[in-house]
Amino acid sequence: MSGLVVDASATLTFLLDDEWDERAESAFEWVDREGGCVPQHWQYEVRNGLLVNVRRGRLARNDAIRRLGSLDRFRWETDGASDLELTLQLAFEQGLTFYDALYLELAIRREMPLATLDNDLQRAAAARGVEIAGA
Numbered sequence: 119m120s121g122l123v124v125d126a127s128a129t130l131t132f133l134l135d136d137e138w139d140e141r142a143e144s145a146f147e148w149v150d151r152e153g154g155c156v157p158q159h160w161q162y163e164v165r166n167g168l169l170v171n172v173r174r175g176r177l178a179r180n181d182a183i184r185r186l187g188s189l190d191r192f193r194w195e196t197d198g199a200s201d202l203e204l205t206l207q208l209a210f211e212q213g214l215t216f217y218d219a220l221y222l223e224l225a226i227r228r229e230m231p232l233a234t235l236d237n238d239l240q241r242a243a244a245a246r247g248v249e250i251a252g253a
Contacts, residue, residue, distance in 0.1 A: 121148075132178070133188070141252035155224065200220055212242035232251065
């Protein structure tokens, strides 16, 4: 698959109207054409992000569920073959959370660009020579 690794920050920005960002929009146009690749924990991060927005009163529960369902129109590959040792090394070296390092490890291993709006993850990806989608 010649797709794009997409993190939760890009996904939530795409899903939430009041957080619109051209980079997220562009990333999802790419995913629509080529497909997206995500680590296993992505689905949990996205759901948790929507839950937080419901609890903060920014989004109605039914709206959160509808928006989550809108992701089904895209082709997603969930990659569960993470190199956990490399991921931990990346987290230590780049100052990332382990969860964010999983996105970077996936992009490195699969030689795919990365869609993220997280500044630390963008910096770490650039340091490792990973293309940032929309940058």
